[in-house]
Amino acid sequence: MTFQNLAPIPELFVSFESAQKLKVEAGNLTSHDLTPRQICDLELLMNGGFHPLKGFLSEADYDSVVEKMRLSDGTLWPMPITLDVTEKFAEGIEVGQDIALRDQEGVILATMTVTDKWVPNKVREAEKVFGADDSAHPAVNYLHNTAGKVYLGGPITGIQQPVHYDFRARRDTPNELRARFRKLGWRKVVAFQTRNPLHRAHQELTFRAARESQANLLIHPVVGMTKPGDVDHFTRVRCYEAVLDKYPGSTTTMSLLNLAMRMAGPREAVWHGLIRKNHGCTHFIVGRDHAGPGKNSQGEDFYGPYDAQDLFKEYQDEIGIEMVPFKHMVYVQERAQYEPNDEIADKDDVTILNISGTELRRRLQEGLEIPEWFSFPEVVAELRKTKPPRSQQGFTVFFTGFSGSGKSTIANALMVKLMEMGGRPVTLLDGDIVRKNLSSELGFSKEHRDLNIRRIGYVASEITKNGGIAICAPIAPYAATRRAVREEIEQYGAFVEVHVATSLEECERRDRKGLYKLAREGKIKEFTGISDPYDVPQNPELSVDTEGQEVDNCAHQVVLKLESMGLIAGM
Ligand code: PPS
Structure with missing residues (x-):
């Protein structure tokens, strides 16, 4: 023992x-x-x-x-x-x-x-x-x-610990946790490592693990760095705090671990075990696909589902902590309770319910019901606060196209239409406006254009993060920079790239600002389309052509696209 x-x-x-x-x-x-x-x-x-x-x-x-x-x-x-x-x-x-x-x-x-x-x-x-x-x-x-x-x-x-301003009372060093266990008389402690919100199945399995090993339970979530795209730790900790109340009094505690995960599956499980041993734990729950990184570039899993458990078992004595294999818990409707999947003898006679991670994300995204048998109402409420349905999230519409293609005109029309609908604040980051207020020192070299677009991307990502609508309308001639901006924004909400595909000939024929003429005469250098490249977007969300089409109609096409993506409620 x-x-x-x-x-x-x-x-x-x-x-x-x-x-x-x-x-x-x-x-x-x-x-x-x-x-x-x-x-x-x-x-x-x-x-x-x-x-x-x-x-x-x-x-x-x-x-x-x-x-x-x-x-x-x-x-x-x-x-x-x-x-x-x-x-x-x-x-x-x-x-x-x-x-x-x-x-x-x-x-x-x-x-x-x-x-x-x-x-x-x-x-x-x-x-x-x-x-x-x-x-x-x-x-x-x-x-x-x-x-x-x-x-x-x-x-x-x-010299000193890194400073944390959030959840200070919930963070413990290994020696602080050891002292707490000593004080409470907890001689056997089973640790649960997690980077996801806890739902009812997790609460059942962790409590079962503690009961079976006759140990107390430490919920030990990672709040350092987890897998990109995970629910942020602020939301998760609020969720964990809600679940903590559901355990029988004085059986369970929680402490936050400022670990930077590597998602290294089997090796990571052994590492996690050593870390928990150092934090005074005697048992450690290892699940299916522990610390799994997702699919490889061929679309296959990096590790087998039980590789982590196998490796842990091999080194268990040396780690000095006992593995408690994770049980796959499912909800049995007739008995209104969670049971380990492999212990249900009457599987053919009962209804087994489960909601996958993907299905949960879809329901959250679309504001659909999440049943009480699956999660605690407090947890669902926290998740809904952070991830409101798409029609309430921020997003960015990013117009790109030649000078004079009509980007600004369509962007303006779109802004007015969205403001008429109401609900979210709308900000227009037009090429010319940005160059006046944000990038006044920049010219048109590749380096300066990159910097200009990255600044626009940064502002748009902040707007998107905070639930607003950003409409950007620069030329943005380089595909790589547009991709970088997309990646930054997609962390927080949708990025809708609209190629204003008016041909160079038409833009030059219109020459609304007289710039093409100057560019042809060599009086303006590095002019997009004339003496500087433009990478045509390969997969924009929408492509609009202003030739033979009213501005109003172009803006309307964008509105329809936003509606079909679930970003604005139906009109
Ligand atoms: S970029 O490439 O995205 O940083 O360009 P952007 O910030 O959108 O600025 C484009 C506007 O600047 C004027 N202008 C030029 N455009 C292209 N190339 C050169 N060399 C250039 N010099 C000045 C031009 O009026 C663009 O305005 P729009 O609204 O696109 O016509």
């Missing part, structure tokens, strides 16, 4: 007095500004969540972890915890040097003595750690497209 030794585990912090001194001295050191992921890693390094690591991995430890899931001294550790930096920063760093590690506001959190500096083989890291060098995997994508090219390794001296 597993009982946890709840004595404190080593942290990497220096004493308060030394920290004050070190902070002043560290002000003179070369500084590295930590990325959001590195801040999460540093927090768990310093507070003992990643015990026995003493800092960011050295090259020898990194190689060994990548190849064998072990540090070079043979200790089990499945995940490379590395400090990636740019080549430029690395050029100025000598091995043996101390550097200061700062958060994004510039506060010094720790110093590190650089013992190693190397250029990792990222393809090998992707294949060995994540199973494939496939950028459909979020961590592989991060490795190649976000992480710096050079890794630095070395021991950390902790």
